Amino acid sequence: MKLGGFQKLSLLDYPDKLSAIIWTIGCDFRCPFCYNKEIVFGKVDAIPQEVIFEYLEKRKKLLEGLVITGGEPTLQPDLKEFTKHVKQIGYQIKIDTNGSNPTQIKDLIDNRLVDYISMDIKAPKEKYEKLAGCKVDLKKIEKSIELIKQEAPDYEFRTTFTPKLLEKKDILEIAKWLKTSKKYYLQQFEQKHPLISPAMEEAIPYPTEYLQETLEEIKPYFKECGLRGT
Numbered sequence: 686m687k688l689g690g691f692q693k694l695s696l697l698d699y700p701d702k703l704s705a706i707i708w709t710i711g712c713d714f715r716c717p718f719c720y721n722k723e724i725v726f727g728k729v730d731a732i733p734q735e736v737i738f739e740y741l742e743k744r745k746k747l748l749e750g751l752v753i754t755g756g757e758p759t760l761q762p763d764l765k766e767f768t769k770h771v772k773q774i775g776y777q778i779k780i781d782t783n784g785s786n787p788t789q790i791k792d793l794i795d796n797r798l799v800d801y802i803s804m805d806i807k808a809p810k811e812k813y814e815k816l817a818g819c820k821v822d823l824k825k826i827e828k829s830i831e832l833i834k835q836e837a838p839d840y841e842f843r844t845t846f847t848p849k850l851l852e853k854k855d856i857l858e859i860a861k862w863l864k865t866s867k868k869y870y871l872q873q874f875e876q877k878h879p880l881i882s883p884a885m886e887e888a889i890p891y892p893t894e895y896l897q898e899t900l901e902e903i904k905p906y907f908k909e910c911g912l913r914g915t
């Protein structure tokens with residue numbers, strides 16, 4: 686696995702679990718609001734996976750989960766072998782994905798190598814390519830959504846409420862698209878630097894009240910629904 690980031694402890698990134706986080710290098714999307722630019726473009730020092738295995742082995746009594754994020758983890762050809770090894774040590778695994786690779790997602794689910802999937806829903810269908818910053822095969826995105834809804838042991842969908850590019854009506858569109866899903870989170874846009882699109886670095890996050898107001902309107906579409914990062 687090409688790894689470019691490692692956080693030894695997180696209380697927030699794996700729901701209800703103490704976890705470590707790793708970032709895989711490379712992504713097939715170019716979301717203008719992405720703040721993991723160095724990871725996406727591989728401008729980071731690689732971390733040998735043995736370092737991660739050793740740490741997980743040492744901390745297995747304290748930690749419960751490993752979050753694999755990126756970049757896009759499902760682009761890594763040896764993700765399956767890696768997750769198998771982490772499972773053998775005794776961890777639960779959460780994977781963050783953009784949903785562009787349903788075949789890899791299905792393989793992980795079928796082999797019980799993932800316990801929680803968090804998929805980014807970038808935009809309503811007609812704006813998807815704009816928010817992903819590249820050509821997107823929407824059929825694959827739809828396939829991943831259905832697969833995750835039907836077969837993932839646990840999951841959530843989430844959208845970054847990007848100012849300038851998304852409005853309340855877009856979030857409502859997404860909610861209708863995903864309706865009956867178990868969990869959906871609306872994330873506040875983070876004004877970090879550098880972002881993939883320098884133009885987005887000047888964007889001002891929407892006020893919390895606007896996120897709250899939007900949340901109230903989409904709540905009926907989901908079993909569980911909330912805000913993040915506000």
Ligand code: SF4
Pocket residue numbers: 712713714715716718719720721725755756757783
């Ligand atoms: S936000 Fe977009 S570009 Fe950044 S890692 Fe996720 S999918 Fe890739």
